[in-house]
Amino acid sequence: MELMDVIRRRRSIRAFTSEPIPEDVLGQILEAGRLAPSAMNVQDWHFGIITDEAVKARLIEVSGGQEWIAAAPVIIALCRRLAADISTLPDDDINVLVWKARYGRKLLDHLNAFDDRRAVRMLLDWRNTAYAGQQMVLAAEDFGIASCWIGLIDTPKADAALGLPEDVVCDVLLPLGYPAEEPEAVERKTMEEITFHETWEDR
16 A cells, blocks of 8 residues: 555544454564654664553553553553653753753753652653654554554553563553444645745745
């Protein structure tokens, strides 16, 4: 299937059949995540492959009681190794420079004064797991496998449920399975509504 057809066809699915995902197909979905870009090529992700019903039950508890996720044959836990604490980095560190340019020194000072240093490290940067997750979603769709992005999770409890070490955090859960529903396409804004050329005034 052409890439743009895959993108147009993808829907968030919350009902799955019991058909298992073939190992080679799951391997290619994970490979799509492995090949994703990452900031400064840190490749800081770890992919948990969850099929055990007891672990799924624990993930239901940490995701707001979303019981439907247990019907997915596989749940991928998109996890990330936490970067260094920004409060320990010199002002010329590339990460500090990026955050200063993006949000300003005042916010950095505020974050550096916050007591829970792990929470700050969790907050600042999970774009790499987002890159990897989106590539997995599209690869899965290409094989006819549906998914749904689960960001509503109690992260500390999810980390405990997965037995993660202190410097690794679960950012997102990604249930995967063959779809048992076919929701209607959602209405999308037109290209004219979301683009501008050169400057905002010329939109």
